[in-house]
Amino acid sequence: MRVVIGVLSIVLALAAMWVLSRDLLPPKEVRLAAGAPGGGYWAIAERYRDRLARDGIRLEIIESTGSVGNAELLRGGAADVALLQGGVAPPGGVESLGAMFLEPMFFFARRGAELPANPGRWAGLRVAAGGAGSGTAAAFDGLERAAGLAPGAVTRLALGGAQAADALRTGAADIAVFVAPLSAPYLAPLFVDPGVVLMRLDHMTALSRRMIQTEVITLPAAGIDFDPVVPPDDLRMLAMVAQLVARDDLHPSLVDRLAMAARGIHSGADAITPAGRFPAAEPGPLPMNAYAATLIREGPSSLQDVLPYWVVAQVNRFAILLLPLVFIAVPLIRALPGLYAWQMRRRVFRYYRAIREIDMDARAAASHDRLEALVQALDGIDAELARLSLPPPYRDRAYTAQIHINLVRQRIEARLDRMAPRAAD
Numbered sequence: 351m352r353v354v355i356g357v358l359s360i361v362l363a364l365a366a367m368w369v370l371s372r373d374l375l376p377p378k379e380v381r382l383a384a385g386a387p388g389g390g391y392w393a394i395a396e397r398y399r400d401r402l403a404r405d406g407i408r409l410e411i412i413e414s415t416g417s418v419g420n421a422e423l424l425r426g427g428a429a430d431v432a433l434l435q436g437g438v439a440p441p442g443g444v445e446s447l448g449a450m451f452l453e454p455m456f457f458f459a460r461r462g463a464e465l466p467a468n469p470g471r472w473a474g475l476r477v478a479a480g481g482a483g484s485g486t487a488a489a490f491d492g493l494e495r496a497a498g499l500a501p502g503a504v505t506r507l508a509l510g511g512a513q514a515a516d517a518l519r520t521g522a523a524d525i526a527v528f529v530a531p532l533s534a535p536y537l538a539p540l541f542v543d544p545g546v547v548l549m550r551l552d553h554m555t556a557l558s559r560r561m562i563q564t565e566v567i568t569l570p571a572a573g574i575d576f577d578p579v580v581p582p583d584d585l586r587m588l589a590m591v592a593q594l595v596a597r598d599d600l601h602p603s604l605v606d607r608l609a610m611a612a613r614g615i616h617s618g619a620d621a622i623t624p625a626g627r628f629p630a631a632e633p634g635p636l637p638m639n640a641y642a643a644t645l646i647r648e649g650p651s652s653l654q655d656v657l658p659y660w661v662v663a664q665v666n667r668f669a670i671l672l673l674p675l676v677f678i679a680v681p682l683i684r685a686l687p688g689l690y691a692w693q694m695r696r697r698v699f700r701y702y703r704a705i706r707e708i709d710m711d712a713r714a715a716a717s718h719d720r721l722e723a724l725v726q727a728l729d730g731i732d733a734e735l736a737r738l739s740l741p742p743p744y745r746d747r748a749y750t751a752q753i754h755i756n757l758v759r760q761r762i763e764a765r766l767d768r769m770a771p772r773a774a775d
Contacts, residue, residue: 436563447639542578564590
């Protein structure tokens with residue numbers, strides 16, 4: 351028993367050493383896909399870059415067409431981490447590091463334009479709905495389907511960001527659509543532009559229920575600005591939750607730093623988000639990185655007061671990996687004494703079938719020679735039990751079996767004695 355426990359302990363120790371030593375030293379560079387320069391994601395990525403630089407980690411911001419492009423960069427291995435808009439199909443082999451912020455769906459029109467508030471009546475309008483590969487374009491695809499617009503009913507302009515804003519101002523577009531955080535740089539001029547108005551759409555609840563991963567939020571009056579008041583009244587809007595997504599082989603020390611950076615960047619309040627809602631370890635279409643979820647919910651380990659973050663990351667990673675093994679190993683270890691005792695008993699009990707068969711044969715045997723053969727068979731079993739190697743606590747099982755053999759032998763010998771006079775006659 352002690353040998354088994356010792357071997358199991360050595361195996362677990364070796365596994366721990368292998369996991370911890372395989373990539374103990376942290377990488378000093380990570381690549382984050384963040385859309386186009388000047389966009390909302392890019393501005394947030396710059397904040398991550400500044401935070402990670404404090405720990406000597408260089409964050410390279412990778413340009414893309416938007417959320418869909420970010421997903422492609424993750425899929426191809428050109429990026430390690432990406433910001434993804436809710437509803438954008440993620441690639442395989444990635445994990446969520448947490449839900450980070452809300453992205454409202456903004457609809458701007460020229461002031462004075464009499465446009466339907468019901469998007470199901472937008473047929474024939476020119477809509478700047480994001481460039482190819484952008485999250486805005488993907489979200490507007492969903493809006494068209496939800497509103498029942500036929501393909502091609504709306505003239506879509508593949509423009510996003512500042513280009514979409516310019517198209518709206520010049521009259522090249524009737525509506526400009528943006529899915530972006532409130533802090534997106536290209537939104538600020540639109541909010542205060544006297545020639546542009548933020549549209550109020552009808553049927554928000556119905557649209558939300560038909561669009562994947564959207565929710566209805568309220569942008570309060572003056573949530574953008576107090577002078578002039580923007581918006582002038584509370585405005586119900588569609589919004590999606592953006593996630594920070596990483597390849598599932600991302601080094602645990604980078605997971606640690608990114609999760610801690612997220613706590614510092616996204617935990618505050620803004621016009622549409624109460625303090626403390628983000629970052630969040632929310633269930634979603636992607637598996638959640640277990641270590642990131644722990645950091646988001648509980649904060650850094652107290653071990654970080656005495657150990658470098660990259661050592662603590664490896665220790666916590668090993669603890670997460672070991673936990674399922676503990677649930678398996680503890681019951682197994684508790685069962686080992688019983689399994690060992692059963693094995694020792696089995697080494698004796700396997701003879702009882704032969705003993706019983708001899709006993710039954712002896713009851714039916716009618717000849718002296720047959721009974722003598724059965725006695726010899728019993729003697730053979732008796733000799734095997736005598737030679738059987740058993741620990742002292744289990745030796746009594748063999749002695750008990752030998753007692754039972756002796757009882758059967760006595761019964762056979764009694765029959766032989768009764769047959770002896772007949773043989774003499």
